[in-house]
Amino acid sequence: DTAVSQTPKYLVTQMGNDKSIKCEQNLGHDTMYWYKQDSKKFLKIMFSYNNKELIINETVPNRFSPKSPDKAHLNLHINSLELGDSAVYFCASSQGMVRQPQHFGDGTRLSIL
Amino acid sequence: DQQVKQNSPSLSVQEGRISILNCDYTNSMFDYFLWYKKYPAEGPTFLISISSIKDKNEDGRFTVFLNKSAKHLSLHIVPSQPGDSAVYFCAASAQGSNYKLTFGKGTLLTVNP
Numbered sequence: 095d096t097a098v099s100q101t102p103k104y105l106v107t108q109m110g111n112d113k114s115i116k117c118e119q120n121l122g123h124d125t126m127y128w129y130k131q132d133s134k135k136f137l138k139i140m141f142s143y144n145n146k147e148l149i150i151n152e153t154v155p156n157r158f159s160p161k162s163p164d165k166a167h168l169n170l171h172i173n174s175l176e177l178g179d180s181a182v183y184f185c186a187s188s189q190g191m192v193r194q195p196q197h198f199g200d201g202t203r204l205s206i207l
Numbered sequence: 208d209q210q211v212k213q214n215s216p217s218l219s220v221q222e223g224r225i226s227i228l229n230c231d232y233t234n235s236m237f238d239y240f241l242w243y244k245k246y247p248a249e250g251p252t253f254l255i256s257i258s259s260i261k262d263k264n265e266d267g268r269f270t271v272f273l274n275k276s277a278k279h280l281s282l283h284i285v286p287s288q289p290g291d292s293a294v295y296f297c298a299a300s301a302q303g304s305n306y307k308l309t310f311g312k313g314t315l316l317t318v319n320p
Contacts, residue, residue, distance in 0.1 A: 098250070125306070137251070137296065137310040149305045184250055188306070193239050193258065196308060198250030 097121050098199040100185050106205045107175060114171045115202045117185030123197070125149075125190025126168035128160060131182040131201070143168055144190045172204075180206045210234045211299050213311035220318050226284040228314050230297030233278065237299040241308070242271060242282045245294045254295075255282070287318045 098119045107113055119126065127150070128140040142150035143162040157173045172179060182203050186196040212231045220226045228242075238259040243251035257264040257271045257280070264271050270283045284291055297311040 135312050137298075139307050139309075142305060142307065144305075150307055186250075190306060193256075193300075193306070195241055195253035195256055197253065198243075200248065200250045 098185055098187055098197050100183075100199040100202050102202060103200065104203050104205075106207065108207050109175055109177060111175050112171070112173045113175060113204070114169055115183055115185075115204075117168050117170070117199060119166055119185075119187040119197070121187055121197060123187040123189050124165050125188050126162065126165075127186040127188075127196060128168065128170050129184040129186060129198075131184060133181070137184065141168075141170075142190075149190075175204075175206050177206050180204055209312075210237075211297055211309050211311040213295075213297055213314050215314050216312070217315040217317070220287045220316065222289055222318055222320050223286045226282075226287045226291065226316055226318065228282040228284075228295050228297075228316065230280045230282075230311055231278060232280075232299050234299070234301060234309075235278070236301035236304075237309075238302050239300045240271070240273060240280050241298045241300075242269075243296040243298060243310075244291075245296060245313070251296055284316075287316075289318050289320050292316055292318045 125144045127142045141160040146162045159171045162168045182201045184201045185199040188196040241256040242254040245251045273280045294313040296313045298308040
């Protein structure tokens with residue numbers, strides 16, 4: 095009964111490839127997020143969707159494209175992967191538009207060879 | 208530009224004693240603060256939060272103190288237990304920011320038996 099689940103947990107691929115990370119939440123939340131934790135350990139917001147509408151889009155290369163087919167899912171597609179994309183990507187969800195804590199998945203560790 | 212700073216990368220405490228984790232922020236628009244705990248290979252787990260209208264919030268062994276004039280908050284854990292050993296992240300959000308969380312770099316707490 096995992097609340098926020100991400101797949102895959104580990105992703106090893108080569109530069110230039112295209113890959114996707116999937117996220118699903120069963121908490122009934124209407125807002126979902128993608129964060130990146132880089133080698134310096136900072137967790138930084140990338141995107142946020144509320145009711146399938148993009149509401150936060152930080153300065154992220156347009157090779158990154160989030161897609162929210164419904165409120166319970168937020169996927170992240172990355173084109174033309176680069177070495178600097180190596181990081182741990184976390185998905186999170188919350189009941190948006192109110193001050194509620196975000197609930198995180200266990201992360202996807204992306205390694206670019 | 209670190210708006211949320213956790214200046215101690217690590218802290219070691221004896222079991223049963225108090226753990227005090229500190230966090231400073233620079234953005235005066237922040238009005239909601241959270242602490243998350245993170246174990247290796249897992250996502251951050253929400254611990255406790257505080258709104259800027261309060262200066263203290265308590266939940267069991269965890270207490271968060273907010274000093275708005277100093278732009279400083281702290282997390283007290285009493286008594287500390289070995290299971291509390293984890294990385295603790297401070298996070299903040301500002302009104303009107305679409306609830307975007309800005310995280311500190313984290314403090315590794317080790318509670319020794």
